[in-house]
Amino acid sequence: MNDLMSRLVDDVLIVDGAMGTMLHAAGNSLDRVLPELNLTDPELVATVHAGYIGAGADVIETNTWGANQLNLKSHGSAFDARELNLAGAEIARRACDVAPRTVYVAGAVSPAVTARQRRASTPTQRISAIKAQVAALIEGGVDIVFLETFGFLADLVEAVRVVADLTDLPIFAHATFCDNGMTLGGESPREVATALAGLPVAVIGTNCTLGPQGLLNVVTELCEATDRPVSALPNAGVPRRSPDGQFHYRIDGDYIARYARAYTEAGARLVGGCCGTTPDHIQAIAAEVRRLRLARSAPVADERPYAEAARREPEPIVVTATDVFHENLLKGRFITGVQILPSTHLDDGRASMSAAAADDLGIDLILAAAEDERVTLSSTSLALHLQDAVSCETAAVVSTWNRTIMTLQADLLGAHALGLRTIVCQTGTPAPQGGYPNADGIWDVDSVGLVSLLASLNSGSDCSGLPLANKTAFLVGARCNPGADDIKAEVVRVREKLDAGAEFLLTRPVYDSRRCLELFDELGSDQKKVLITIAPLASFAQAEFLAHEVPDAFVDPAFLERMERTGADAERAGIDIAREIIEAVAPRAGGVLIAGVTESPVVSELIGVARAAQLRGD
Numbered sequence: 001m002n003d004l005m006s007r008l009v010d011d012v013l014i015v016d017g018a019m020g021t022m023l024h025a026a027g028n029s030l031d032r033v034l035p036e037l038n039l040t041d042p043e044l045v046a047t048v049h050a051g052y053i054g055a056g057a058d059v060i061e062t063n064t065w066g067a068n069q070l071n072l073k074s075h076g077s078a079f080d081a082r083e084l085n086l087a088g089a090e091i092a093r094r095a096c097d098v099a100p101r102t103v104y105v106a107g108a109v110s111p112a113v114t115a116r117q118r119r120a121s122t123p124t125q126r127i128s129a130i131k132a133q134v135a136a137l138i139e140g141g142v143d144i145v146f147l148e149t150f151g152f153l154a155d156l157v158e159a160v161r162v163v164a165d166l167t168d169l170p171i172f173a174h175a176t177f178c179d180n181g182m183t184l185g186g187e188s189p190r191e192v193a194t195a196l197a198g199l200p201v202a203v204i205g206t207n208c209t210l211g212p213q214g215l216l217n218v219v220t221e222l223c224e225a226t227d228r229p230v231s232a233l234p235n236a237g238v239p240r241r242s243p244d245g246q247f248h249y250r251i252d253g254d255y256i257a258r259y260a261r262a263y264t265e266a267g268a269r270l271v272g273g274c275c276g277t278t279p280d281h282i283q284a285i286a287a288e289v290r291r292l293r294l295a296r297s298a299p300v301a302d303e304r305p306y307a308e309a310a311r312r313e314p315e316p317i318v319v320t321a322t323d324v325f326h327e328n329l330l331k332g333r334f335i336t337g338v339q340i341l342p343s344t345h346l347d348d349g350r351a352s353m354s355a356a357a358a359d360d361l362g363i364d365l366i367l368a369a370a371e372d373e374r375v376t377l378s379s380t381s382l383a384l385h386l387q388d389a390v391s392c393e394t395a396a397v398v399s400t401w402n403r404t405i406m407t408l409q410a411d412l413l414g415a416h417a418l419g420l421r422t423i424v425c426q427t428g429t430p431a432p433q434g435g436y437p438n439a440d441g442i443w444d445v446d447s448v449g450l451v452s453l454l455a456s457l458n459s460g461s462d463c464s465g466l467p468l469a470n471k472t473a474f475l476v477g478a479r480c481n482p483g484a485d486d487i488k489a490e491v492v493r494v495r496e497k498l499d500a501g502a503e504f505l506l507t508r509p510v511y512d513s514r515r516c517l518e519l520f521d522e523l524g525s526d527q528k529k530v531l532i533t534i535a536p537l538a539s540f541a542q543a544e545f546l547a548h549e550v551p552d553a554f555v556d557p558a559f560l561e562r563m564e565r566t567g568a569d570a571e572r573a574g575i576d577i578a579r580e581i582i583e584a585v586a587p588r589a590g591g592v593l594i595a596g597v598t599e600s601p602v603v604s605e606l607i608g609v610a611r612a613a614q615l616r617g618d
Contacts, residue, residue: 008229015272016052035067038087049095055279056286061108062088068129089140106146107137148174151184170202193225205231212259223267232263236276249276253284325393335591337365352389359390369397399428405444424477425450455501478502482516483554491522509535512556513584535596537574586613
């Protein structure tokens, strides 16, 4: 193994991607014990290994994650742990032996039990299970013992000591970190590196749980805290489960390769992937690493053409507000936002000042939602205008009633070119024209059609199915209405929007928490995709108008009566009602957006209530 360790001093090695993802894609349920395939379908496992080697992997992991006797027993598996690990090592060994270059076999070893099962097991049981597994992997011919996905530092230290007592093979020790940058046990990357520093560990690294962006801070801190080689194996983001039960990840190879470069620039010496990554991702990472190798080894003599360009450092990755917001939303992190309406005075700066004041509260989103019947900036123009005033993400509500599909497409492509990435789709309602309501509408597409259009642009095709020169990268949202008269019909409509490609939902203003919770019950796990809109009532007249004159708006009768009783204190009562609604529904929602108020103290109060309610829900 001297060759392996010497390569890690000056080179960057590529680790393979997810085994489970590939086996799942081949038709195997993730509920089953996938290491069983080492005995029941070894050719499939060998094919996965060959795919990763062909993609450029220098290290492949055995299909033995979770293949210890404690874990097998908890899943009701009748297979013997030794047989599964021995077979897994031998399959990987054969794949490496026929490879056209040197490829190392890493014996994959997970924690002996899950975090939930941890209290029901003893250290003696865990040590025994890992010891038996590692012994079988060594017998099968692995080059490395690859400890991965350890959420508790004590368990990782325990496992390292078990392995060190069995073998002199290199030990790669990987902890997994949560969104807060800590392990499940509450340890920081620096604390992990410090604890492992006194142990015979060849590589210190991190894998799983976090996507490419989230892992970067962890990798950077590990590299700063240790002189050992560091490895970085991110997930391919958060998966979406399709109706057929398959899991799909949206992160592509180019994106993960950019972050692989960032890991190496931070000091990492092994890069690869975990859940959701495939040979395509590994191939993109390997290509990026090859470019880095060439850049480092290229001659820099002055007579060489383009010498200055060859010496130029790779451009650093710029993490934008859009990157952060999109990752937070897709990972299910609680979102806070504020809706901004344009002023009819186009140059008075009111919208910018309101947006900046809201941004100072640390919110995630500013939503531009122009009122279609008024002479104002369009929502897309307002959102683009506000980008210069805030550090958070700006988004636009786009209505379909007043534009043809060709006009919608042109406007959206223009907005994308100028940097707008988040769109909320709605059909909208034209202003009444005399005795002919809706007479002035243009109905090429409704909100579902607009969602489909955006999904098509993201896939690289226009509304006619013709290819575009470049794909767009919109994050697509849609409206939902907890106040709808027929909540089941509303859910059917919402499902159509999600199926068309909507990735999150934004409610109409909520004035009845019970109906909102009923909608959540109907949506099931999709409720976390819903951001609830809270627009505090300002007066009894407004509440009465909403209750009686606005279609598909429902105000809790108790709130209506309360607004009537309060008289001069109606504005404060409306804020108190908004607080109560937030406290009731925010713990189950994906976020809260405040609309209808511009006073910073009120916005601050309601955002604070939302964050506190969400924490109680967690």
